Amino acid sequence: MAPAGRIDPITASHVVAVPYPGRGHVNPMMNLCKLLTNSQPHLLITFVVTEEWFGFIGSEEKPPSIRFATIPNVLPSELARAADMVSFVGATQTEMGEPFERLLDRLDAPVNFIIADTFLNWAVEVGNRRNIPVASLWPMPASVFSVFYHFDLLVRNGHHPFELYERGDERVDYIPGIASIRLADIPTIAHMKDQRLLQLACRIFPNVSKAQCLLFTSIFELEPHVIKALKQEFSFPIYTFGPAIPYFNLKQSISFSTNQNNHHYFDWLNSQPPSSVLYISLGSFLSVSNAQMDEIADGLRDSGVRFLWVARGEATRLQEKCGDVGRVVSWCEQLKVLCHPSVGGFWTHCGWNSTMEGIFAGVPIIAFPIMMDQATIRKHIVEDWKIGWDAKRDVRSGELLRSRQIAEIVKKFMDLESVERIEIARRAKELQEVTRRAISDGGSSKVNLSSFLSDISSVI
Numbered sequence: 433m434a435p436a437g438r439i440d441p442i443t444a445s446h447v448v449a450v451p452y453p454g455r456g457h458v459n460p461m462m463n464l465c466k467l468l469t470n471s472q473p474h475l476l477i478t479f480v481v482t483e484e485w486f487g488f489i490g491s492e493e494k495p496p497s498i499r500f501a502t503i504p505n506v507l508p509s510e511l512a513r514a515a516d517m518v519s520f521v522g523a524t525q526t527e528m529g530e531p532f533e534r535l536l537d538r539l540d541a542p543v544n545f546i547i548a549d550t551f552l553n554w555a556v557e558v559g560n561r562r563n564i565p566v567a568s569l570w571p572m573p574a575s576v577f578s579v580f581y582h583f584d585l586l587v588r589n590g591h592h593p594f595e596l597y598e599r600g601d602e603r604v605d606y607i608p609g610i611a612s613i614r615l616a617d618i619p620t621i622a623h624m625k626d627q628r629l630l631q632l633a634c635r636i637f638p639n640v641s642k643a644q645c646l647l648f649t650s651i652f653e654l655e656p657h658v659i660k661a662l663k664q665e666f667s668f669p670i671y672t673f674g675p676a677i678p679y680f681n682l683k684q685s686i687s688f689s690t691n692q693n694n695h696h697y698f699d700w701l702n703s704q705p706p707s708s709v710l711y712i713s714l715g716s717f718l719s720v721s722n723a724q725m726d727e728i729a730d731g732l733r734d735s736g737v738r739f740l741w742v743a744r745g746e747a748t749r750l751q752e753k754c755g756d757v758g759r760v761v762s763w764c765e766q767l768k769v770l771c772h773p774s775v776g777g778f779w780t781h782c783g784w785n786s787t788m789e790g791i792f793a794g795v796p797i798i799a800f801p802i803m804m805d806q807a808t809i810r811k812h813i814v815e816d817w818k819i820g821w822d823a824k825r826d827v828r829s830g831e832l833l834r835s836r837q838i839a840e841i842v843k844k845f846m847d848l849e850s851v852e853r854i855e856i857a858r859r860a861k862e863l864q865e866v867t868r869r870a871i872s873d874g875g876s877s878k879v880n881l882s883s884f885l886s887d888i889s890s891v892i
């Protein structure tokens with residue numbers, strides 16, 4: 433176990449945090465832990481990951497009051513996660529609980545509190561068995577929680593199972609807190625032919641009510657109706673404290689100089705005109721086909737628009753294909769990039785963390801969902817919040833978005849003078865304000881985080 437610095441484990445209040453092993457889950461859990469230790473210096477947090485994940489994050493910056501502990505690699509490798517989601521998700525439910533419990537026995541200090549990703553349904557049982565209260569952390573929008581939590585309503589109303597192609601436009605109006613949603617906008621695992629992922633996802637929800645409270649990475653003002661509806665339904669507290677993104681790091685240094693960051697793309701961004709660059713990222717592990725990546729490369733090149741594209745393993749090949757109007761990188765400091773004054777648009781796969789980062793940065797969005805909750809988040813971005821446009825493709829037919837369409841939408845989207853663009857940029861700034869207010873003194877997220885800490889103060 434890595435040393436915890438100055439905090440004495442014997443006298444500290446000891447919280448164990450266990451994220452689901454995926455970048456979109458590890459990041460918000462770590463950001464929550466940083467927020468908690470920032471405001472409660474006496475907390476000691478043990479952050480539990482697999483050995484493989486420790487290899488990915490062990491060198492990242494964190495305060496000394498957060499230390500890592502590992503369980504063995506009991507899961508299929510992260511590198512193969514996207515290729516076989518069923519095996520991976522299944523193993524997170526069946527294989528992690530036991531080594532986690534063995535780890536609790538080995539820790540040098542008694543555990544006062546557990547914060548566990550909602551997807552790790554066994555954590556609540558471990559906590560209850562050992563008399564340790566558990567907070568369940570939901571890392572997606574509250575709307576997606578409500579859809580899954582009330583999935584039996586879809587079944588009872590004859591809306592599940594359904595054929596996306598035939599019934600995708602049918603609307604559902606009985607999910608608590610959601611006025612109306614198309615079947616096509618509910619998480620995609622609901623209409624996949626193979627139902628095993630759906631079954632695995634639905635299996636986590638019966639345990640939620642056995643936790644002591646629920647933490648949402650959303651912001652109350654973004655989803656007020658659904659959050660109110662869920663608060664009425666649960667007998668325990670629900671705290672929305674989002675965005676669970678590293679905005680607190682930005683406050684310390686928003687410098688974009690290469691010397692400090694050692695990242696060449698900041699040099700390039702520094703030399704571009706304000707709001708002229710489209711940032712493109714499809715998240716941390718999902719991929720689209722090579723053919724789709726090629727279409728994106730051709731479309732970007734033909735558009736003439738400046739861009740910074742995170743293409744992970746494909747970066748070198750695609751940089752050659754795209755020419756030099758933009759930069760293709762394998763990874764970047766995403767939130768800092770989004771906040772750079774040269775960035776004026778974000779093409780995203782609509783992962784929840786990326787979406788919250790885009791909103792925080794006040795950048796209009798091109799929505800390109802790939803799977804899962806991204807379909808629902810697309811609806812929020814385009815229809816509810818009106819801060820983005822669809823990348824016009826028919827996800828139902830599985831057809832590629834062609835380079836010609838890409839060039840067209842990207843050019844139009846990045847035309848800073850166009851009326852539609854001005855309107856979408858205005859909305860993005862409005863939502864940015866909502867987000868900034870939520871995390872300021874007296875704002876909903878800041879107040880909720882204090883309430884959470886004060887409500888659990890008897891045990892920590």
Ligand SMILES: O=c1ccn([C@@H]2O[C@H](COP(=O)(O)OP(=O)(O)O[C@H]3O[C@H](CO)[C@@H](O)[C@H](O)[C@H]3O)[C@@H](O)[C@H]2O)c(=O)[nH]1
Nearest residue numbers: 455456459571715716717742763764766783784785786806
């Ligand atoms: O170059 C990059 C690219 C990404 N990121 C970070 O990686 C995270 C990506 O998270 P997210 O946008 O949520 O996407 P996924 O990794 O795809 O997340 C998974 O988990 C999310 C939370 O549960 C879900 O909303 C998504 O659908 C699911 O795919 C974010 O914090 C990004 O800032 C970087 O730091 N640098």
